[in-house]
Amino acid sequence: MKDATHAHHGYIDNKEDYLKRLRRIEGQSRGLQRMVEEEQYCIDILTQVSAMTKALQNVALGLLGEHLSHCVVQAAATGGRETNEKIKEANDAIARLVRS
Amino acid sequence: MKDATHAHHGYIDNKEDYLKRLRRIEGQSRGLQRMVEEEQYCIDILTQVSAMTKALQNVALGLLGEHLSHCVVQAAATGGRETNEKIKEANDAIARLVRS
Amino acid sequence: MKDATHAHHGYIDNKEDYLKRLRRIEGQSRGLQRMVEEEQYCIDILTQVSAMTKALQNVALGLLGEHLSHCVVQAAATGGRETNEKIKEANDAIARLVRS
Amino acid sequence: MKDATHAHHGYIDNKEDYLKRLRRIEGQSRGLQRMVEEEQYCIDILTQVSAMTKALQNVALGLLGEHLSHCVVQAAATGGRETNEKIKEANDAIARLVRS
Numbered sequence: 001m002k003d004a005t006h007a008h009h010g011y012i013d014n015k016e017d018y019l020k021r022l023r024r025i026e027g028q029s030r031g032l033q034r035m036v037e038e039e040q041y042c043i044d045i046l047t048q049v050s051a052m053t054k055a056l057q058n059v060a061l062g063l064l065g066e067h068l069s070h071c072v073v074q075a076a077a078t079g080g081r082e083t084n085e086k087i088k089e090a091n092d093a094i095a096r097l098v099r100s
Numbered sequence: 101m102k103d104a105t106h107a108h109h110g111y112i113d114n115k116e117d118y119l120k121r122l123r124r125i126e127g128q129s130r131g132l133q134r135m136v137e138e139e140q141y142c143i144d145i146l147t148q149v150s151a152m153t154k155a156l157q158n159v160a161l162g163l164l165g166e167h168l169s170h171c172v173v174q175a176a177a178t179g180g181r182e183t184n185e186k187i188k189e190a191n192d193a194i195a196r197l198v199r200s
Numbered sequence: 201m202k203d204a205t206h207a208h209h210g211y212i213d214n215k216e217d218y219l220k221r222l223r224r225i226e227g228q229s230r231g232l233q234r235m236v237e238e239e240q241y242c243i244d245i246l247t248q249v250s251a252m253t254k255a256l257q258n259v260a261l262g263l264l265g266e267h268l269s270h271c272v273v274q275a276a277a278t279g280g281r282e283t284n285e286k287i288k289e290a291n292d293a294i295a296r297l298v299r300s
Numbered sequence: 301m302k303d304a305t306h307a308h309h310g311y312i313d314n315k316e317d318y319l320k321r322l323r324r325i326e327g328q329s330r331g332l333q334r335m336v337e338e339e340q341y342c343i344d345i346l347t348q349v350s351a352m353t354k355a356l357q358n359v360a361l362g363l364l365g366e367h368l369s370h371c372v373v374q375a376a377a378t379g380g381r382e383t384n385e386k387i388k389e390a391n392d393a394i395a396r397l398v399r400s
Contacts (some may be wrong), residue, residue, distance in 0.1 A: 009142055009382030018136050026129040032159075033122045042109050042167040043189050050158045050196040051155060057200070057398060060149045062168075065391040067142035072368070073383055083373055089143050091365040096150040096358060097398050099299070100157070157298060164292040168272070173283055176276030183273055191265040197298050198257060199399070209342050217313040222333045229326040232359075236318050242309050242367040243389050249360045249398040257400070259332075260349045267342040287340060289343050300357070 010070030011063050021059050028052040060097050064090070101128050110170030111163050118156040121159050164190070210270030211263050218273050221259050228252040264290070310361050310370030321359050328352040334344050364390070 021034055029046065035045045068090060075086040110116055128148065137147050168190060175186040211218055211248050228248065268290060275286040311318055328348065335345050368390060375386040 007167060010137060011136070011142060012139055012147075015139070017132055020135065022129060022133045026126060026133070028120060029126040029129055033119055033126070036111070036115060036118050036122065039109060039112055039115070042111060042163050043193050046160055046163055046167075046193045047196065049156055049163070050112075050193075051200065052198075052199045053160075053200045056149055056153050056156070060146055060153075060390070061395050061398060063142050063146055063149070064394065065387070066370070067146075068368075068390060069168050069384070069387045071142065072372070073376040073387065076373040077379060079377060084369070087365070087369045087373065090199045090368060091144050091148075092362070093146045094364065094394055094397075095361050096147065097394075098361060100153045133286070143210060161291070161298060164294065166288070168268075169284070169287045172268070172272070173276040173287065178275040179277060184269070187265070187269045187273065190268060191281050193237060193299075194264065194294055195261050197294075198261060209339060211336070211342060211345075212339055215336060215339070219356050221341065222329060222336065226326060226329040226333070229322060229329050232321055233322045235324070236311070236315060236322065239309060239312055239315070242311060242363050242371065243393050245311075246360055246363055246367075246393045249356055249363070250400045251399075252394075253356050253360075253400045256349055256353050256356070260346055260353075263342050263346055263349070264373075271342065291325055293343050293346045293350075296347065297353075300350045300353045 008023075009069075010066030012050065014066070018062070025052060025055050025059070028055065057097070064093065064097070067093075068084065110166030110168075114162075114166070118159065118163070121155065125152060125155050125159070128155065157197070164197070165191060167193075206240075210266030210268075214266070218259065218263070221255065225252060225255050225259070257297070264293060264297070267293075288290065310368075314366070316363075318359065318363070321355065325352060325355050325359070328355065331366075357397070364393065364397070377378030 029052065032045065032048055032052070035048065072083075072086050072090055077081045129152065130146065132152070133149055135148065172183075172186050172190055175183045216280065229252065232245060232252070233246055272283075272286050272290055275283045326367050329352065332345060332348055332352070335348065370385075372390055375383045
């Protein structure tokens, strides 16, 4: 699945933004551990799980959008066999997101 | 939203199991940061995001199940006004999960 | 899975409302066929699919809520073996909704 | 949102297949009405709702995949301003699917 042919992925321009969002998600996962440790109320924990799931989903949608605008568009512009492969790969990723 | 009346929540019996799963999820969020840091391929990152989302969802379904079997059943057995409130609270949590 | 012991399910009081919502969903499915028949734009079709999915999800959340408030609470109030079975059944239904 | 510039959408080659799937979904929506009419058990109704939601999701993923392989790739190959617009439109549709 590695993509050695492109040195530059779409999300790289916003790398710092994605890292910041993922660090916040890491913080949320630690917050959840503290809530369980302190035996907090289930419903309050579930509220936090939903917030964290939404944050993760937004990261995924962001990455996917940049992947489509960069890698997929680039492959399509170049043409050739690689395009279909890229599209199939993107579709599979979208199906995993929709089903998860 | 705090539940002062029950000293014992449903998930407590499996507290260690939930903490272990949440620590693994924390590890996944750090793994994602490393992937972005190393500028790995978007699709591979998305695959990891989907796996992490599924793990979070399973934690949520587990907590919700124990909440229903313990807190909600206990409230229903006692009867009284609290039951409706607990059911409403559970429904709202389910709706947030289904929509997230 | 039939539930012969309860003559009265939670959603029955709102039976007409559910039928109305399901007829509207049936209409949406016919609308989608017309859009495909007329070869309308994919993205417009997808917008309608998302609206229909949301409508279905809301029906499911409504039915589940009434199931919890009626059948599950009733089973819990009566106590006994049936309660665990009802809770397990509800959890399985919730998991299917969250994962679909 | 109409796309007058392309006379041929990606899904058209499989138009009959999509119509067949949508007719089956219409049948499921009528089956659900019959279940409510006959006051069947909530959990059995919910099982059918989940099956119907999955069928709808698969239609959406299929249409989206063909949209990406045809309209988006075509726009990207042509280049120009339209590409960004197409990508934005596709991303928005994906976000609606993931969130519904």
